[in-house]
Amino acid sequence: MGEVIVITSGKGGVGKTTTSANVGAALAAQGRSVVLVDADIGLRNLDVVMGLENRIVYDLVDVVEGYARVRQALIRDKRFENLCLLPAAQTKDKTAVNPDQMRGLCRELREEFDFVLVDSPAGIEQGFRNAIAGAEQALVVATPEVSSVRDADRIIGLLEAERMPAPRLIVNRMRPAMVRRGDMMDIGDIIDILAIELIGVVPEDEAIVVSTNRGEPAALLPTSRAGAAYREIARRLLGETLPIAGSAAQEATLFGRLRRLLGAR
Amino acid sequence: MLPEGAGVQVLDELARALGGSPALGGATVTLAPAGALRGDDLNALEALLIGQHGAACVEVVRAAAIEPAMGRGAGGVAAPGSGARGGDPRAAGREGVGDSLLVRRTLRSGQRVRFTGNVIVLGDVNPGAEIVAGGDIVVMGTLRGVAHAGAGGDGEAIVAAFRLQPTQIRVGGVIGRSPDGAYERPDVPEIARVRDGALVVERLQPAFGEIAAGDGHA
Numbered sequence: 001m002g003e004v005i006v007i008t009s010g011k012g013g014v015g016k017t018t019t020s021a022n023v024g025a026a027l028a029a030q031g032r033s034v035v036l037v038d039a040d041i042g043l044r045n046l047d048v049v050m051g052l053e054n055r056i057v058y059d060l061v062d063v064v065e066g067y068a069r070v071r072q073a074l075i076r077d078k079r080f081e082n083l084c085l086l087p088a089a090q091t092k093d094k095t096a097v098n099p100d101q102m103r104g105l106c107r108e109l110r111e112e113f114d115f116v117l118v119d120s121p122a123g124i125e126q127g128f129r130n131a132i133a134g135a136e137q138a139l140v141v142a143t144p145e146v147s148s149v150r151d152a153d154r155i156i157g158l159l160e161a162e163r164m165p166a167p168r169l170i171v172n173r174m175r176p177a178m179v180r181r182g183d184m185m186d187i188g189d190i191i192d193i194l195a196i197e198l199i200g201v202v203p204e205d206e207a208i209v210v211s212t213n214r215g216e217p218a219a220l221l222p223t224s225r226a227g228a229a230y231r232e233i234a235r236r237l238l239g240e241t242l243p244i245a246g247s248a249a250q251e252a253t254l255f256g257r258l259r260r261l262l263g264a265r
Numbered sequence: 266m267l268p269e270g271a272g273v274q275v276l277d278e279l280a281r282a283l284g285g286s287p288a289l290g291g292a293t294v295t296l297a298p299a300g301a302l303r304g305d306d307l308n309a310l311e312a313l314l315i316g317q318h319g320a321a322c323v324e325v326v327r328a329a330a331i332e333p334a335m336g337r338g339a340g341g342v343a344a345p346g347s348g349a350r351g352g353d354p355r356a357a358g359r360e361g362v363g364d365s366l367l368v369r370r371t372l373r374s375g376q377r378v379r380f381t382g383n384v385i386v387l388g389d390v391n392p393g394a395e396i397v398a399g400g401d402i403v404v405m406g407t408l409r410g411v412a413h414a415g416a417g418g419d420g421e422a423i424v425a426a427f428r429l430q431p432t433q434i435r436v437g438g439v440i441g442r443s444p445d446g447a448y449e450r451p452d453v454p455e456i457a458r459v460r461d462g463a464l465v466v467e468r469l470q471p472a473f474g475e476i477a478a479g480d481g482h483a
Contacts, residue, residue, distance in 0.1 A: 146392075150374050153391050157373030161311045193391055193409070195371060 002033075002110040005117050005237075006135035008159075010151030012122030014143045015172040018208060018218075020119035021049040022227065023139075025217035026234035028083035032114040035074065037105075038088035039131040040121040041096055047087045051078065051215020061089035064101040070108055079220065084113070094126045099133035106134025115237075124158060132159065138167035139199065144174055144185040149193055156196060168199040170233065175204045187244075200233035201244055202226050276309055283313075365400075372396070372410065381417070392432055398422070411435075420459050425469055429455035439464050 007020045017040070024036045038046035041061060047053045055075045058068035063086070070086070077083035086109070089096060102118075109116045120131035132138065138159050142152040152169070159167050171190060178184035191198060205226035211218040218227035219234070232242050364382030371386075374393030378384055383400035394410035396402055401423045402414045408426035413435040415422030420437035430450055433442045434457050441457065441464030454469035 150393050153374040154393065157376050160370075160373075192407075193389075195389070 002113045003115055003137060004106045004110055004135045005115065005137045005139060006039075006120050006132050007117060007139045007141060008120035008128065008131060008155055009122065009141040009148070010124060010128075010155040011142075011148045014141050014148050015202070016122070016141050017045045017049055017119050018212060019139070019141050019170060019172065019202075019230070020046060020117050022217045022219040022230035023234055023237070024083060024115070024117050025050075025077075025080070026219040026231045027115050027117075027237065028077070028080040029220065029231070030234055030238060031082070032238070033082040033112070034115045034117065035084045035086060035109050035113045037086045037109070037116060037118045039097075039102070039118050039127065041088045041127065041130075042090065042093040043121065044088040044090040046119050047075070047085060048215060049212050050085055050217070052085055052087075053215075056087045059087045059089040060105070061092050061096045064097050064105060070105070094121070094130065097130050098126075099129050102130045102133040104134075124154065128155075128158075132162060132164065135164070138164050139170055140167050140194075140196070141170045141172050142190065142194070143172050144179070144187075144190060146185070149185065149190055153194055156194060166197060168197045169194060170200045170202065171198065172202045173204045174201050198244060199236050200229055202229040202233075276313060279310075280313060366398075371406065374410075379416075390426075390431075401425070423456055423458045425454065425456040427454045428452070429457065429466060431457075434464060436464060441466075 007016050007023070009016050017038075020036055024034045028034045036046055036050070037060065038044060039060070040046070044059075047056060052075050058073035060073065062068040063070050063073045074084040074086055077085065106116055106118070116134075118131050118135055121127035140152050140155055140159075142148045156167055169190070171187060174187075175184055179186045187198065187201060203225050205218065205224055207218050207221060207224035208226050211221065211224070211227075217230075218224040219230040221227045236242060364380075366378065366380040366382060366384050368378055368384065368386045368388070371388035372378060372390045372394035374391055377395040377397070378386075379397040381399040384396050384398040384402050386396070386402075386404045386406065388404075389406040390396060390404050390408045390410040390412065392409045395413070396411070397413045397416045399417045399419065400414065402412045402425070404412070404424075404426035406426070407428040408424070408431050410431065411433045412424045412431055414424045415437040416435075418437050420439070422436050424431075424434050424436065428450070431443060433440065435441070436457065436459045439459050439462065451468065455466050456469045457464055457466045459465070
């Protein structure tokens with residue numbers, strides 16, 4: 001039985017959809033069967049990022065309303081046999097689905113896939129409630145900005161109230177040079193406030209803009225630094241223990257500082 | 266109002282009464298337990314009200330003191346045994362001051378605790394979180410959010426934290442906020458209280474008798 005993981009953030013524009021697409025592609029590249037569920041009903045994006053927009057026939061709302069079977073709505077990825085997308089509806093809104101329906105849908109999908117990744121909409125209202133309903137784990141995406149960290153904190157509080165065990169943090173769009181100059185929050189500052197496990201730091205990378213527009217996940221590009229970070233996140237999800245890439249990130253953690261003090265590295 | 270020792274039975278009844286829908290969309294729910302509310306019960310209630318019924322936040326107030334009668338006892342801080350744990354509302358003359366709410370977790374953005382007695386947090390209070398207490402507030406962690414001690418008008422209340430970096434502190438009717446821009450953040454426990462009508466922050470000295478006396482010269 002597969003794992004259902006919701007990717008969420010509270011704040012919009014921090015990279016939930018990019019993260020979903022790239023972590024999904026990276027897991028598929030590792031040979032796991034993955035389904036990406038776009039829970040952002042009314043603001044459908046994940047299909048575009050995956051480059052699958054032109055293949056949509058049925059969507060998530062059609063499935064929960066019984067107009068289509070899950071199998072009919074799933075779109076197989078161009079690159080990987082074992083990667084599928086369940087697109088959101090573009091013409092409806094968040095009230096078209098309720099948490100019970102999402103729970104049922106996730107239960108059905110996890111029978112067939114190793115990983116069910118649910119891309120949550122921004123906000124804390126019904127769309128968010130729907131996205132987390134069927135999930136048993138959460139990845140919280142935040143950028144190194146005070147507003148984003150504040151919203152991530154709110155989301156973690158809501159996930160805790162839902163008894164979601166230990167959400168894990170992805171810090172996105174990190175710019176090590178700015179951190180070194182003291183112009184950006186470092187990983188230590190963020191972890192200080194959020195106090196959850198860090199599963200990856202994704203550097204700012206222009207390749208993301210290009211790959212998003214082309215519908216080619218950067219995780220599949222060997223030259224992209226962000227892509228490499230996403231591949232590492234996928235391996236950590238599979239249980240590997242890897243040091244968090246980016247020396248700035250490592251130095252910033254208290255542990256890193258201690259290690260440097262002790263001269264261990 | 267919940268009977269003493271809000272347990273599984275009450276939770277079930279509440280769940281049935283609320284039905285299956287997010288009926289509380291965005292509302293603030295105020296709990297007024299007649300007796301002590303255990304941390305586990307509070308968490309379960311929160312999961313039910315916020316998680317399943319869409320409430321925005323859950324507050325806890327003391328049933329006995331919804332109409333604020335905030336007379337502060339002579340000693341300032343509760344004497345040992347006067348109910349700092351669990352709280353006996355009948356503890357003579359100490360109501361609202363002797364009672365303490367122990368919050369055994371970090372308060373995150375958007376979470377609010379309101380209590381007519383003292384509030385002790387074993388964890389951090391993050392930016393965007395808020396504590397309103399009739400008595401004192403002690404944070405055994407970093408206070409980054411808003412803390413309002415002596416909310417019933419008690420100007421002798423204190424706010425203390427292992428690391429005091431609040432967005433805003435209020436004591437009684439006095440409001441203080443952290444300076445704009447960068448400022449020194451001492452890496453030691455600190456205490457805020459009102460002196461001569463102004464909020465003063467100073468290092469928390471281990472002279473607890475001085476704090477209890479409430480007239481200290483640090």
